[in-house]
Amino acid sequence: MELLQQAFGLVTGTIIPFLVVLTLIVFIHEMGHYLAGRWCGIGITAFSVGFGPEIAGFNDRHGTRWKLCAIPLGGYVKFHGDEDAASTPDYDKLGGLTDEERSRTFLGAALWKRAVTVAAGPIANFVLAIAIFSVTFATYGRQVADPVVAEVRESSAAAAAGILPGDLLVSIDGAPVRTFDDVRRYVSVRPEVPIVVTIRRDGESQDLRMVPQRTELSDQFGNKMEVGVIGIVTNEATGNFRVVEYGPLQAIGQGALQSWYIVTGTFDYLANVVTGRMKADQIGGPIRVAQASGQMATLGVAALLQLAAVLSVSIGLLNLMPVPVLDGGHLMFYAVEALRGRPVGPRTQEIAFRIGMALILMLTVFATWNDTFGRLG
Template sequence: METDGPGLIFTILSFLLALTILVFVHEWGHYIVARFFKVRVEVFSIGFGREIYGWTAKSGTRWKISLLPLGGYVRFFGDADAASKGAANLDSTLSAEERAVCFHFKPVGQRAAIVAAGPLINFLFAILIYFGLFMSYGQPVQPPIVAGLAPDMPAQAAGLQEGDRILSVAGHKIEDVRDLVRTVSLYPKMAVDITFQRHGQRMDSRVTLAEDLQVDRFGNEYRRGLLGVQLDAPTEIRTVGPIEAFGDSVSETLTMARMMLTATGQVIMGIRSLDDLGGPVKIAKVTGEQASLGWLAFIEFVALISINLGLVNLFPIPMLDGGHLLFHLFEAIKGSPVNARIQEMGYMVGFALIIGLMLFLTLNDLQSL
């Protein structure tokens, strides 16, 4: 049943809370590894623009909250801007002591580690969230055993029968019902390979999945793949220890990352509509909706956004961490930094791409709302 969504103020506050947590985690990853390599950090900012509150630590870092809360940055000694582009004429203006603490004079491996630490700690943060949830609530387990078949649906066409255990779909291992639902949902109206087990014998089939338009309690529509099986095996809550919980947390994070990359790839290849991409307005809306369902749903959603933030920042686009890593890779191969003019052009193109995409997604979000 469709219900009214949370209020505007609640949605904005929930979104800002989630964004602030994730931006802090991401930038802290850059910060802590930079400090490990003895790089001087001049600014740690949550948000952009004019400072509204801040303080200077004994290390000399200015910690601050800025006016525009849509992101954040860490500025290292020697940076010309928040994108960590090196200031002009660093070679001739810095002393030996200053070079020792300047990001741009550190070995390329250390600079790459500092850049990669932001996205990687987003993945680690999601792993820690899942670890806490699994340790606190256990793991729900429901075996993917077919209990019935819907008539004239893909499962029937694939030759599935009652009692079959589904082992994989589209090459992805299926261990429980949750894996099955997640994987099938990614491939509406697409042909997939299905492997299942019948009386101890492995069998393979290929079938085109159906499409199901689902509407959640807030009226959001989702286009998902549909196999057409009934799965009535009882769900058990399995208690896990720390080692197993950590392994499950890593697996859950990798599964979510795989699903996000698969969906993004489908959009790029034109298989999925651009409408399936969400911009800041849509993310804020869903954040408020999840927060209205309780703190547990909110925390799980924060884990998903943290994984998404880590993935997006690893895309090889200048201005993003992935773009910086690409330049560092070229430098490591070439033995010298990429030409400053090429880097400048890359940053300009990257900035234009990011701004253009954000504008498109925002307009798309507003139109869908």
Template sequence: GGYVKFAGDANAASMPDAGATEAAAKDPGNFHAKPVWQRALVVVAGPMANFILAIVIFAAAFMIIGSPVSEPRVDAVMPGSAAERVGLKPGDIIVSIEGKEMKSFDDVVMAVIMRGGDELHVKVDRKGQIIDMVVVPDVVEDKDASGNVQRVGRLGIQYNAEQGARTYERLGPVAAVAKGWERTYFIVDMTLRYIGKLFTGRESAKQIGGVISIADTASTAASMGFFTFVSAIAFLSVSIGLINLFPIPMLDGGHLVYYGIEAVRGKPLGPNAQEWGFRIGFSVVVMLMVVGTWNDLVRKFASVFGS
């Protein structure tokens, strides 16, 4: 790929040098001479492109391959599970979770996966009778196809336990885009919930992964079929866009913070303040990369030596 630099940018991080302000005053075409809102739109455009790409990928997959079709029906309840404790029974239809309509069993899985330990209000259709329940999904450690262990929420119910049937329905353009938006929103929501739980001590930083995890996930997804592979690409695109919006100097989100301060103050932060901000931001990014790589290596050694 290539990188196109705006006139006036000193580097890829859009950090102006000491003479940027003076140059901007003399050249109206200079990036740093543009109004704050225009510079902010330029910065937001990158992450937005990631989100739009994910929606397009999902939509194309739903139109070409189709969307998994499954009724939000309980076919089996696992002994000792959260579902058993709350009284869910085989044959129950899950109507809604936290007020959101459940159209498929996949919707149920996505509504619960990042809500382990949280109280969820569930509406169930039992032979025509609507029953309100409050269920707390169990938090379990789940190993994916790449061997990565993740803490997820689980009700302990199964769909089509005996037949294991799974069909796909091709969607029209409008429905496919809507479904693509829904999947993209789910990834953003799931990531933000994880970060929130990470800061409150309810999740472990051991789940953070690096380039090795990305490579493993891509390889595994490719072996599991085209739909899974393109879904992994879309997931990665959303993750990149979301990470770029984090309020860390050096990332797009950090620039937006600087522009917000500039809009309030009427002038940008001084060069020293910006420089220190970028240094701190760089340190945070490097630290996250080190943590992710370390976790990847630990998982690799554990999988090799069986510990």
């Protein structure tokens, strides 16, 4: 009985939230490809959520097979002239088509149409994230605090630099800060990187130099991460905690800004990994996403949707990487085609796709290792 209860808890508390988040992100990504392809006049054979055997589906009036498949770890749009779900051109079939029929295939479409269709998937992911953040901000508002110091930790970078309780942080490295979150966001991705903090004390401004310390922190679920900290704390009284409400247009602007923070934070993190200032243990795969989905689900629908927004941005960025097999790899080939005046040869593309697939598999293995063993140390 206990084993059944554990299994039921795993399904309802982790697996179902994970599948909800993943299905939403995949569906929107593939819908971007689908809508752009339709707009460009490219025929579409299938729209699939998941891989493997079909569980359910139907044909629409345009001849597209919409289906839900058994392995819910991705999806695809199959265009006319594609041999498989990976959009490999079926050259044998393409050779027997008329010019008009070929123009409705993906390979036969104009270069700009192919580029727009491919780019639309990642773009749809960014749009989804902005939409989720916008709705959240418009519905619930946003809690903010002024960047005023209530406490300075002993032996911290801030203490060594001379920051005192009551100081107002005005800017960091010349970039203005308006909330305490602005300070945290900027400092967290700069461990062991010298920064200049401008404070205002007794009506006068001072520039204080300090180096954020690399520190391991835990979130409310016990997940550990290394970030840069300078050792300052605010509280409700000193920071003037409040909820800022946004109108529709303001909420969209804030949603776009929040999505941009995720983009820049991702690149900052990767740069820190390359330079050795941070560990690569925050690169996770499906297991970590499933765990995070279950954790966010305990906080409510809004928290789960915000996780979906963060993951949507991450997947959009990943797909734009110039790696063959990914959307960014296709766009790279189209850029080469535009410069050369002719497409890259099939043999070259085949070799590049194999290399790209190997890179993706290596990343998947690394992420899965992090998910299962990376935190044990």
